[in-house]
Amino acid sequence: MFTQALKALQANRMRSLLIFLSLTVSVTAVFLISAVAHGIVSSYSTILRSDGDLIVTQAKISDTFFSDVDTALIPRIARIPGVRRVTAMIVGASPAGKLPIVAVYGLSGERMKNYRLLSGHYPKRGEVLVGRGIAGRFGSENRLQIGDRKFRISGVFGSETGFESGGVILTLSDAGKLFHKKASMLFVDLDKTVPAQKVMEAIRKLSDRIEVKSTDAFVKNYHQFRIIETSADVISLIALLMGLISIASIMSVTMLERKYEFGILRALGYGRGSIVGRILTETLILGIFSYLSALAAALGILWVLRHLPALQGYVDGVITPALAAEVGIAALTMTVLGAILPAWRASGIDPMELITRGSRA
Amino acid sequence: MIHANNLIHFYGKERAIDGISLRVAPGEFVALTGESGSGKSTLLAILSTLLRPDSGELRIDGKPAKEWGDLNRFRREYIGFVFQFHYLIPYLSVAENVALAAGRERREAIPELLDRLGVAEIAPKKADEISGGQRQRAAIARAVANAPKILFADEPTGNLDSKNSRKVFDLFRRIAAEGTTLVVATHDRTLAREADRVLEIKDGRLV
Ligand SMILES: Nc1ncnc2c1ncn2[C@@H]1O[C@H](COP(=O)(O)OP(=O)(O)O)[C@@H](O)[C@H]1O
Ligand SMILES: [Mg+2]
Numbered sequence: 196m197f198t199q200a201l202k203a204l205q206a207n208r209m210r211s212l213l214i215f216l217s218l219t220v221s222v223t224a225v226f227l228i229s230a231v232a233h234g235i236v237s238s239y240s241t242i243l244r245s246d247g248d249l250i251v252t253q254a255k256i257s258d259t260f261f262s263d264v265d266t267a268l269i270p271r272i273a274r275i276p277g278v279r280r281v282t283a284m285i286v287g288a289s290p291a292g293k294l295p296i297v298a299v300y301g302l303s304g305e306r307m308k309n310y311r312l313l314s315g316h317y318p319k320r321g322e323v324l325v326g327r328g329i330a331g332r333f334g335s336e337n338r339l340q341i342g343d344r345k346f347r348i349s350g351v352f353g354s355e356t357g358f359e360s361g362g363v364i365l366t367l368s369d370a371g372k373l374f375h376k377k378a379s380m381l382f383v384d385l386d387k388t389v390p391a392q393k394v395m396e397a398i399r400k401l402s403d404r405i406e407v408k409s410t411d412a413f414v415k416n417y418h419q420f421r422i423i424e425t426s427a428d429v430i431s432l433i434a435l436l437m438g439l440i441s442i443a444s445i446m447s448v449t450m451l452e453r454k455y456e457f458g459i460l461r462a463l464g465y466g467r468g469s470i471v472g473r474i475l476t477e478t479l480i481l482g483i484f485s486y487l488s489a490l491a492a493a494l495g496i497l498w499v500l501r502h503l504p505a506l507q508g509y510v511d512g513v514i515t516p517a518l519a520a521e522v523g524i525a526a527l528t529m530t531v532l533g534a535i536l537p538a539w540r541a542s543g544i545d546p547m548e549l550i551t552r553g554s555r556a
Numbered sequence: 557m558i559h560a561n562n563l564i565h566f567y568g569k570e571r572a573i574d575g576i577s578l579r580v581a582p583g584e585f586v587a588l589t590g591e592s593g594s595g596k597s598t599l600l601a602i603l604s605t606l607l608r609p610d611s612g613e614l615r616i617d618g619k620p621a622k623e624w625g626d627l628n629r630f631r632r633e634y635i636g637f638v639f640q641f642h643y644l645i646p647y648l649s650v651a652e653n654v655a656l657a658a659g660r661e662r663r664e665a666i667p668e669l670l671d672r673l674g675v676a677e678i679a680p681k682k683a684d685e686i687s688g689g690q691r692q693r694a695a696i697a698r699a700v701a702n703a704p705k706i707l708f709a710d711e712p713t714g715n716l717d718s719k720n721s722r723k724v725f726d727l728f729r730r731i732a733a734e735g736t737t738l739v740v741a742t743h744d745r746t747l748a749r750e751a752d753r754v755l756e757i758k759d760g761r762l763v
Contacts, residue, residue, distance in 0.1 A: 206647030459643040463657045464632030546606050549639050550597050
């Protein structure tokens with residue numbers, strides 16, 4: 196049956212190619228959109244999770260970009276029993292040099308050490324440390340304009356995260372002047388002598404303009420991530436539906452062309468189920484080939500996006516084995532769904548039509 | 557082998573089969589002749605289970621319709637059909653086409669069958685690589701691949717010249733000689749005389 200399916204696909208070369216292409220295009224789209232969304236979420240999660248057991252942000256904000264937390268809280272939080280360390284970060288984005296937009300991280304002293312220094316030294320006041328991903332873009336200049344201020348480049352740092360290695364690091368107070376705020380968020384390390392819940396309550400008592408969450412809870416509930424993931428899912432679904440519709444329409448035409456083939460099988464005593472089985476075998480073979488091609492295409496495109504200088508490494512899509520498996524199941528389901536109705540209709544041909552054709556031909 | 561009693565079939569208001577009764581003995585080779593439009597194809601379709609008559613009784617090998625059970629299975633076991641058009645699946649070889657009709661246990665016997673029917677040399681070829689006469693003989697080989705008890709053929713020589721038509725009927729003779737019951741519809745009265753018995757149909761009635 197498998198070799199016969201291959202022969203059928205080869206005999207209907209043009210149709211097979213069309214199905215293959217539409218499947219490959221839609222599955223590639225699904226891979227890209229999901230991988231990029233996943234990349235954004237996991238990059239930013241990595242930054243948020245890099246240290247700190249608790250995250251303190253401004254209360255009732257939709258995005259960490261808009262959060263403003265008073266750094267005067269830092270020493271007060273540090274005094275709470277069970278707290279080992281409090282650090283602060285500003286997350287922003289601004290034009291830098293000739294680059295239209297660059298991620299800017301303002302970091303309080305100890306937090307800098309989380310970043311791997313490749314050359315030079317950690318930035319002091321008036322200095323900026325640039326990520327490896329964009330270091331080459333500023334030529335031999337040792338000064339860099341960020342927003343409305345000029346900074347001296349103190350060195351280069353490396354990071355596995357696209358958002359970081361394509362960004363720059365400043366002191367917290369310099370970033371504060373750029374973005375007119377004290378801090379976007381505070382990270383609180385605990386020494387585990389006091390339950391996290393108690394520490395969180397103590398922090399909440401300090402101000403009613405802040406929100407405290409465990410890092411885990413923060414990342415899991417972060418609204419922006421849900422929006423990105425939901426959008427990706429919706430776009431993926433549309434891409435899959437488009438693929439499904441093209442398979443269904445190409446299959447309908449093919450089935451009509453091949454109806455006498457199924458008619459003779461009916462006359463030979465084949466049941467509808469086994470005819471549908473033959474047709475689905477053909478489309479599943481195409482589905483598997485398309486899936487593998489789409490996976491290869493998506494990996495290739497993601498590699499290019501990651502290394503495209505204009506994107507500064509921000510588009511860092513990852514295809515995890517879980518994503519590959521999920522998309523694989525979705526792609527094959529789509530293949531079967533797209534083919535099953537035309538196949539079922541084709542299998543219903545009345546062998547009487549074989550007689551009629553003969554006598555009218 | 558076939559026992560039909562007062563078969564009637566309408567297309568809309570037109571009475572295409574108008575009370576036909578007939579018997580065909582096991583191993584008999586019967587030709588069905590008549591003008592175009594007389595009802596040969598319709599009768600053949602009814603006798604071969606492809607079409608349900610509006611009324612009348614049909615027994616095949618002694619079994620009335622309600623004892624046929626699963627129709628697909630019944631067709632595989634009892635019925636072979638050859639049409640005017642060959643309906644060979646174009647992307648498969650003759651041997652593969654024949655294998656489609658043969659149950660698993662009969663696949664081994666296919667080369668021998670093709671040899672016996674004189675089509676062994678075209679076994680590896682596809683439909684568009686052989687002549688019209690060869691295609692029809694391949695279609696006949698496929699129709700008998702599962703050793704059906706009855707072989708039906710509707711105008712099997714309709715697209716063939718007289719030389720190839722004769723070859724097809726020679727083949728039918730050989731199949732009949734092996735004990736298969738044959739019912740062949742043809743408007744060619746000369747060819748019909750090759751059969752053991754000729755039934756003439758006119759306006760849906762036997763004459
Ligand atoms: N599918 C059909 N629908 C309506 N009328 C039909 C159909 N098939 C055959 N007929 C009519 O039934 C009559 C018998 O046709 P048919 O059995 O094909 O005769 P033959 O095979 O002897 O030419 C003809 O008048 C034909 O026009
Ligand atoms: Mg006819």
